[in-house]
Amino acid sequence: MKNIFNWDTHKLSTTQKNIADFIEKNIDRLPYMNEKDIAAEVPTSIASISRFWSAVGIANLKELKSSLRDLDVSNPAKKMSNIFNKISDGDLLGDMLERTAGYLRDTSYKLSRDSFNLAVDAMSQAKRIYVFAPGPSEGLGSLLQFRLNRFGVDIQIIPKSGIEVYEAMIHLSPEDVIVLFGFFKIAPEIQVILDYAKELKCPTVVITDRLVSDLNDHSTVVLYVCRGELWEFHSMVAPTAVVESLIIAVGFRIEKQALANLESLQNLRRRFSNQLAK
Template sequence: MSNVFNWDLGSLSPTQKNIADFIEKNADRLPYLTESDIAAEVPTSIASVSRFWQAVGYANLKDFKHSIRESETITPAKKMKNMFNKIAADDLLCDMLERTAEYLQDTSYNLAREQFDLAVDKMVEAKTIYVFAPGPSEGLGALLQFRLNRFGVRVQTLPQSGHLLFESLVNFTPDDVVVVFSFFKILPETKVILDYAAELPCASIVITDRLVSDLNIQADVVLYTCRGQLWEFHSMVAPTAVVESLVIAIGLRIEHRALANLERLQALRKKYAHVIPK
């Protein structure tokens, strides 16, 4: 994942990583924000924001803003994002559609293409793809499994929590890939899965809404997708688009195998239509 700023994650506390993540997503707004504004939106204390600048190598907020002007980090895509944020919608549907367009654009801008291509490579080569999709991401995991199974790709979902997770981990092999959905915060189960995958080693792919996170270090591949700010309603539109893009990309790579499996599926439906009608 390519960040606008070069954060040293190893030296930052969890609170400082939250501040860094906020700045990464709001570089275009930063020139107009005070420390009080940042603290309110992260949220954290003003004192924590004040200490943050020195932790990342700057004297204060003014010094950091000066560095942004010098490096020209305010991009056209982020300016467009800022414009979407300021639109006063006349109705809920219009507002939701505009926000969805913003999330998709943000995802397109920040999701590193080389990471996406690497994820496709690893999933195509995998013997089995294990998927960990807890909580609100459960539907995304089910979608990924359903679509890829149609192509003849072996996909298994992992238990969302508890000791049953170990029953699946024990079957991991170096020829497998694990796909982890990790939104908002890193769950203990996510840490266990990534730690064990690294130990085997087994390739790991994380789909997350955090630009600044320990996941950037712990996983082999990190795919960013925007769901909105921490304090907003979290949309699953952009994550769904990323999942569907993975499915199509994998299908293109194994086209003959995928089409052959779909033809067998259609033949089965036709053969047993009198038993299980559509």
């Protein structure tokens, strides 16, 4: 996952990472914003915004805006999303559909294809795939497990929290791959898993809605998905689309095995169709 700016997250506080993340996600809006606007949306204090510039080696907001003129930072996804969102207040369904369409466009624009391909490579070659999917991502983990299991992939869910995580960690090996979902606040279990996986040289794939975080330094591959701003209802449409894309891409890589397992599944259905209800 490539950012517009080269943030050194090791030197940034949690608040400063939130500010950097906001800047990365709102490049097209920054020329029209002042420090008060940014502080209100992060949210944080104006003083924190002012201190942020020196922390990242920028004189002030004016210098940041000036540097944007030299970068190709136009974001058609954001611009189109803003247009589509200006619809009738009485059409809630239409508003939600247009917003989620915007999240998909934003994800497509910012998710690195190289990173996606690296994730597919790792998953299709893994001896076993482990999935850590806490909270709202639990359904995504189940979807990934259900679909890849049909392809004959050895895939297991890591318990969501606490010391149960260790029960899965003891079985990890360098031939495995771990897929982790980390949205908004990164769960401490994710950090523990990533640290241990790094020691083992076990590849990790993190799916996150953070453009700026320590995940970039601690994981093998990071896949960005847009779920809306911090203060909005967090949509799972884009994460689901990326998970489904991973499933299909892995299926292509192991096509012979996948098709053989699906055929075996169909044969079992035919054989016992009179004994088990559909």
